[in-house]
Amino acid sequence: MNQIIINVDKFQTRAALLEDGKASEIFIERDDEKKVNGSIFKGRVANVLPGMESAFVDIGLEKNAFLYVKDLREFEERYLDGIENSERPIEDILNVGDEVVVQILKDPRGSKGARVTTHYTIPGKYLVLMPNNDYVAISQKIKSSAERGRLEKLLTDIKPDTMGVIIRTAAEGKSELHFEREVEYLVKKWNEIESRITSAKAGETLYSDNELVMTVVRDIFSSKVDELIIDDEEKYWQILDYVSAFSENSLKTKIKLYDEEEPIFDAYGVSKQIDEALNEEVRLDCGGSVVIQRTEALVSIDINTGKNTGSMNLDSTVLETNLEAAWEIPRQLRLRNLSGIIIIDFIDMKSEEDKQKVLKELEKTLKRDRIKNNIIHFTDLGLVEMTRKRVGKTLSHYFQQECPLCQGTGKIKSKEAVSLEIISEIKNVATDRDISKVKLKLAKELSTFFKEVYREFMEVYLKSKRKKLVIEVDSSKEKNEYEIILEV
Known part of the structure; x- marks a missing residue:
């Protein structure tokens, strides 16, 4: 069963295409970020x-x-x-x-x-x-x-x-x-x-190209969709008028107004699926997993057998996992709106016949994608290379922002590295005779680690320089943040 679920509120409009209950495409238009693609301007x-x-x-x-x-x-x-x-x-x-x-x-x-x-x-x-x-x-x-x-x-x-x-x-x-x-x-x-x-x-x-609701109705709502459900009465009547003008009357019976208390995206499980789509790892029903990582140059997709130990031999387990991944990957590309160069690292298969089965499953599922895509081939390294046209923004654009601590690397300095950095900075200023006290203001976790490992060493070192060490926990600081205060 295919459904279109549309949520309209004061700040944004959202639409989801569900295929047998699973979200395959998400569309978002926020008032402060109106779509301009397709618009015609007079320019200079x-x-x-x-x-x-x-x-x-x-x-x-x-x-x-x-x-x-x-x-x-x-x-x-x-x-x-x-x-x-x-x-x-x-x-x-x-x-x-x-x-x-x-x-x-x-x-x-x-x-x-x-x-x-x-x-x-x-x-x-x-x-x-x-x-x-x-x-x-x-x-x-x-x-x-x-x-x-x-x-x-x-x-x-x-x-x-x-x-x-x-x-x-x-x-x-x-x-x-x-x-x-x-x-x-x-x-x-x-x-x-x-x-x-x-x-x-x-x-x-x-x-200006039509706003989100009418774009979804124009481009996606068809005889292949079983229901269109919207929670805004004004937009509901607009859709009926548009369908009456350009489509078959049979489509009108599929349009429904949602008027329940529970938010429509929660009622149809869309909110939960969006949260899951923001994770790197996707769990497969067979017990395996797909790990999707986006970089500046390309999208990397890795498949693992995980908990899928299989009931027969290793080759059958690998093929089962790869086939399910080949079905899931196109849905994830559509759901997350990932594009550009995409490299898929399927689990190694010895049989050329098994490779072709996986490629055929991938090609078949990709045909559902409205956005142009192209599978190149299996490379000499056993990777599948494909491309998908860039259209619109990724799903993560609307729900995530760069981490202020790691600046997008996904990692931050270890407590050990930060502690050694603190020691180096203190040593640089310890020779100043005007300073009598060095106060360290540390995030809680960093403070605990520093006291256990380096406090005694630093107290002895600073005492030799006729200086005192004071360590304080600063609850306003996060993770490995610190501040060194010098007092005369």
Whole structure:
């Protein structure tokens, strides 16, 4: 059973896709962190970089957006001088201060600004409108050649001659009426955007992609979903109106309003599953485990047999654990929204047949992922290398922050290392004749360790320098924090 659970409150909107009770995707939109991916802005060129064939564009966000020359061609052809298939360098197209309309391809991330383009797209439930193109593209997930041909013919006849469309996976099996209504809606929306271009000021938003609730309804809610349950009445009626306009009436019966006292994410077990997804280790039903670690360069995934001792031989135990891991890993990638280069270290398998079974299970489960991914192969070291496209923020972004003590390393200095550091600092100042007392203010655990191991040594040392040692516990300090106070 597939369910969509939506929670709306004053500070954030959250949605979860459950597959047989297990969370596979989590979507979060907070009021102080609105999504900008897909939005169209009128920007002003802040800097042109000939050597990088790109420009920085001020679109009113904290950091300037990055525009490649290849992403500028359509704007050049339609709105600048009409040259088609131009290969002019970017410095011949844009100057500092020029105004350009851009759409965000990738959200700002870390120290990087947004990646923008002039290849505009306006998404609908079944189609994506391309205002500056005139061809029809079809989702690769639609496999039937007969269906692809039917859809291409339908949309070639329906779409405006000067515009193009991408036929989404959800369009499979849909009638001409669905497409006529959506093309009319999307063209109208683009005309509204284009009419504002001249009068808009630089930095102004011309179009924002739908907020989270309607995006989830548009992109995920389909005949494959058995229930959509939401705890906000206003949004509930909005969903009904949207479905009435663009989808089958049968979907309306699947939409339910939740009005119980218990928070909806708690009632459906989503909160607990989010907490579990923030841990590095995932326990498998067979007794094995999957350890997922994210680094700057890649995502590392390691599989262990753990408590799975098996009931037959070692090869069978290993295969059982690897197969379950191959099913669980794609769910965890979707749930945590991990992307980029992903390296999976399955437990070593001697049989080539067993390796292929594991790869097939991994490929089959990855097909459920809406985000583009690609398995490269088993490397010579026996690792599986794959990639997943970066879309949005990771789950941990919304629930975790860097540890102030370890700065993201996952480790802090040992009590021994900190104690020796304290001794070294004291020795550096002990020769000062004006100092009569050295006071140490230590975190409780560090204080206990220092007194047991080094107190006697330091008291003797400082006494030889005619100085006194005082050790105090400071409850405001954490772990291995300390302060040295020198008194005359």
